[in-house]
Amino acid sequence: MFLKELKFDSTKHTYIKDITKIVNETIEKANVKQGFAVVSSRHTTLGIIVNEIAEPNLLNDFISHSLANVHEDKRSTRINKHYNYPTCDYKHRCQDNPYCNEIDEDYNAAAHIRSLTFSHPSVTVPIRDGKLELGKYQQVALFEFDGRDGKGKNPIRKRTAQIWICPGESLTVVK
Amino acid sequence: MFLKELKFDSTKHTYIKDITKIVNETIEKANVKQGFAVVSSRHTTLGIIVNEIAEPNLLNDFISHSLANVHEDKRSTRINKHYNYPTCDYKHRCQDNPYCNEIDEDYNAAAHIRSLTFSHPSVTVPIRDGKLELGKYQQVALFEFDGRDGKGKNPIRKRTAQIWICPGESLTVVK
Amino acid sequence: MFLKELKFDSTKHTYIKDITKIVNETIEKANVKQGFAVVSSRHTTLGIIVNEIAEPNLLNDFISHSLANVHEDKRSTRINKHYNYPTCDYKHRCQDNPYCNEIDEDYNAAAHIRSLTFSHPSVTVPIRDGKLELGKYQQVALFEFDGRDGKGKNPIRKRTAQIWICPGESLTVVK
Numbered sequence: 001m002f003l004k005e006l007k008f009d010s011t012k013h014t015y016i017k018d019i020t021k022i023v024n025e026t027i028e029k030a031n032v033k034q035g036f037a038v039v040s041s042r043h044t045t046l047g048i049i050v051n052e053i054a055e056p057n058l059l060n061d062f063i064s065h066s067l068a069n070v071h072e073d074k075r076s077t078r079i080n081k082h083y084n085y086p087t088c089d090y091k092h093r094c095q096d097n098p099y100c101n102e103i104d105e106d107y108n109a110a111a112h113i114r115s116l117t118f119s120h121p122s123v124t125v126p127i128r129d130g131k132l133e134l135g136k137y138q139q140v141a142l143f144e145f146d147g148r149d150g151k152g153k154n155p156i157r158k159r160t161a162q163i164w165i166c167p168g169e170s171l172t173v174v175k
Numbered sequence: 176m177f178l179k180e181l182k183f184d185s186t187k188h189t190y191i192k193d194i195t196k197i198v199n200e201t202i203e204k205a206n207v208k209q210g211f212a213v214v215s216s217r218h219t220t221l222g223i224i225v226n227e228i229a230e231p232n233l234l235n236d237f238i239s240h241s242l243a244n245v246h247e248d249k250r251s252t253r254i255n256k257h258y259n260y261p262t263c264d265y266k267h268r269c270q271d272n273p274y275c276n277e278i279d280e281d282y283n284a285a286a287h288i289r290s291l292t293f294s295h296p297s298v299t300v301p302i303r304d305g306k307l308e309l310g311k312y313q314q315v316a317l318f319e320f321d322g323r324d325g326k327g328k329n330p331i332r333k334r335t336a337q338i339w340i341c342p343g344e345s346l347t348v349v350k
Numbered sequence: 351m352f353l354k355e356l357k358f359d360s361t362k363h364t365y366i367k368d369i370t371k372i373v374n375e376t377i378e379k380a381n382v383k384q385g386f387a388v389v390s391s392r393h394t395t396l397g398i399i400v401n402e403i404a405e406p407n408l409l410n411d412f413i414s415h416s417l418a419n420v421h422e423d424k425r426s427t428r429i430n431k432h433y434n435y436p437t438c439d440y441k442h443r444c445q446d447n448p449y450c451n452e453i454d455e456d457y458n459a460a461a462h463i464r465s466l467t468f469s470h471p472s473v474t475v476p477i478r479d480g481k482l483e484l485g486k487y488q489q490v491a492l493f494e495f496d497g498r499d500g501k502g503k504n505p506i507r508k509r510t511a512q513i514w515i516c517p518g519e520s521l522t523v524v525k
Contacts (some may be wrong), residue, residue, distance in 0.1 A: 001211055001343040003303075004350075029349050031493075034351055036212065036388065036516075038299055042310030044227040051462060052394040054448055057441035061459040065420065067190060070240065079488065091232035098229055099311060109236040112226060114384035116237065116293050118252070118466050121313070122227035124299055124388055124466060124474055126514050133512070135392030138471070164301050165213075168351040168516060174379050175353075176384055177525075178478075178516040204524050210381065213386065213474055217485030219402040266407035273404055274486060284411040287401060291412065291468050296400035296488070298472055337483070339476050340384075341518060 001025075002030035002165040009148035010046070010157040013078060014063050014114075016051045019161070020139040024131050026163050033130050040122035042160045045111040045146035047119020053139035066114045066145070073107035075131035077152050105153045111146035121145040128171065177205035185221070185322035185332040188253060189238050189289075193228045195280020195314040196337070199306050200258050201338045210343035212315075215297035217335045220286040220321035228314035235336040241289045241320070248282035252327050280328045286321035294318040303346065352380035353514040360396070360497035360507040365415050366460020368403045369422075369511070370489040374481050376513050383480050387490075387516035390472035392510045395461040395495060395496035403489035414449040416464045416495070423457035427502050455503045461496035479522065 004026040006019065020133035023037055039048050052058055064085075071088040072078060079087060090109035094100060125140060126133040132140065142161055179201040181194065198212055212225050227233055239260075246263040247253060254262060265284035269275060299316060301308040307315065317336055325331035354366065354376040356369065373387055389398050402408055414435075421438040422428060429437060440459035444450060475490060476483040492511055500506035 001345070002347050002349050003301075004348075026278075027348050030347070036514075038301065040299075040301060040308075041315065042308075044310070044312045049466060050394075051466060052447060055442060055445065055446050057446055058459060058462060061440045061442050062463065063461050069419070076522065084225075090236045092230060092236050093232065094233055094235070096230050097227060097312060109233060112233060113237060113240050116224060116226060120295065120298075120470065122299050124390075124468075124472050125354075126390060126472075126512065133390075133392075135394070135510070137394045137447060138392065160310070162301065164211075165349075170351070171382070172352050173354075174352050174376050174515075177474075177522050177524050179523075197480050199461070201524050213432050213476065215474075215476060215483075217483075217488065219400075219485070219487050244419070254353075267405060268377045268404070268407065271407055272487060284408060287408060288412060288415050291399060291401060295470065296472050297476075299404070317379060337476065339386075339522075 002026065004163040006161045008159055010144050010159045012147045012150040014066065015144050015147065016053060016059045016062060017142045018139050019142060020132065023140055023163050027127055027131055027165055030165045032127055032165050032167045034168045034171045035127045037125045037127055037132060038164040038166065039140055040162045040164065042162065045115050046142060046144050046159055047115045047121060048123045049119050049141050049143050050125065050138055052137045054139045056058060057128055067117050070110050070113045070117060072110045075107040077106050082106055103154060108146045114145045177201065178205045179338040183334055184261045185319050186324040186332045187322045189241065190227060190319050190322065191234045191237060193314050194306065194317060195298050197317055198338050202302055202306055202340055203290045205340045207302055207340050207342045209346045210302045210341045211299065212300045212302055212307060213341065214315055215295055215339065217338045220283060220290050221317060221319050221334055222290045222296060223298045224294050224302065224316050224318050225298055225313055227312045241293050245288045245292060247285045250282040252281050255341040265330060283321045289320045352376065354513040356511045358509055360494050360509045361499040362497045364416065365494050365497065366403060366409045367492045368489050369492060370482065373490055373513050377515055378479055379480055380515045382477055382515050382517045383476045383518045384521045387471055387475045387477055387482060388514040388516065389490055390512045390514065392512065395439060395458060395465050396492060396494050396509055397465045397468050397471060398473045399491050400473055401491050402476065402487045405442050415470050420460050420463045420467060422460045423458040453504060458496045462473055464495045474497045
């Protein structure tokens with residue numbers, strides 16, 4: 001098994017980041033010809049998707065739909081006079097998690113629900129001929145639902161995603 | 176490969192149950208240092224999630240959103256004067272499944288759709304250093320969408336989830 | 351590892367197709383007793399689900415909900431006087447993908463969002479005793495969100511799904 005960790009600052013609230021190239025580079029470095037790549041998130045408001053990531057207007061549609069379909073917490077630091085999506089009442093507060101030992105003064109229930117609805121904690125993609133076995137319009141991407149820019153009370157979001165490469169035995173095609 | 180079965184009565188309609196501890200205990204009993212845990216459901220209205228399960232208010236937000244976003248069948252046994260979420264018309268009836276040979280007089284299309292929308296039939300979580308490789312706020316949980324308390328015509332729900340532990344070859348970290 | 355490819359014409363817009371039998375036949379041909387089946391899609395508007403596929407009314411409920419919950423693009427070729435679900439504005443156009451070198455004059459942002467919301471790019475199902483380890487009401491299915499019948503400008507949709515069979519070491523049940 002091989003593991004590559006991606007560590008990055010996530011400063012924009014909601015966005016989608018294509019990581020197909022780095023997954024394929026990791027497969028090449030591991031010299032694995034067939035098997036599976038498991039791409040996983042270490043966060044509860046950042047998930048993994050496989051979709052058509054190369055068309056930027058579609059990413060805007062994904063983001064707009066996620067904001068319209070899952071209402072934002074009325075108390076969220078994002079809510080200002082320019083915020084044009086629906087809001088509602090939630091109960092969650094980051095500080096109420098018993099494991100929380102950091103500054104996190106925000107109300108991000110909606111980000112958690114968007115993560116449950118529109119993404120996966122991990123995705124499993126087959127590897128064939130030394131690269132991801134994806135269709136012509138498929139890419140692997142991270143869907144961030146709760147980035148933080150560090151301008152308010154809350155620090156910049158440090159994120160980690162993991163790419164696990166698992167070699168498989170030789171491939172037999174079944175008719 | 177190692178398999179641990181979790182069998183339990185599911186008497187509350189919609190709830191979330193953290194199983195992280197038992198998955199880690201199973202990995203320890205199997206003495207597996209690296210590989211993958213595949214947690215799977217044997218049911219179509221009970222799914223698996225990975226999210227922030229340790230904050231109870233957030234779980235209430237998940238449940239409220241799932242009930243508000245996917246409307247309940249007007250014919251459901253849950254609908255009474257205290258039911259405060261939207262309802263609509265569906266066609267599904269449990270008895271119409273050709274494999275159904277038990278008493279199931281309910282209308283649970285919404286539970287199926289919530290399961291599709293908010294959970295997974297199985298999740299794959301990496302194992303590292305003899306335990307689940309989860310982020311600080313991540314837990315593995317069951318999301319039940321259609322428990323039954325046995326008070327009406329329908330019997331108590333008997334549920335089974337499975338924890339599959341798959342050992343992997345030694346781990347190499349890729350730069 | 352074993353691979354079976356399913357190739358088929360997808361001419362109906364939105365539908366669900368049970369593939370449980372062919373997955374089990376592939377496991378039998380591969381003579382695998384325990385391990386995992388990974389069923390994956392090569393498309394961004396066709397996903398995989400595990401649910402109660404044997405009850406046709408429930409499939410109609412799934413489809414109706416997916417159309418009602420994720421609004422169709424106003425410009426879509428599906429929109430006519432008989433279309434009874436909500437519509438809205440999106441930005442995505444198939445032709446705007448830099449990899450697009452085929453005729454695709456449609457507006458299918460909604461199909462992409464339905465695929466993200468209601469299905470998976472791949473699902474992992476355990477294999478036990480030479481067949482899929484599914485519950486009594488579970489089947490594995492393809493959820494098509496954007497079939498094309500070839501009657502307008504766009505050609506018939508050619509689709510491919512893949513069934514990957516991965517043998518596992520002998521099974522130990524953990525108490």
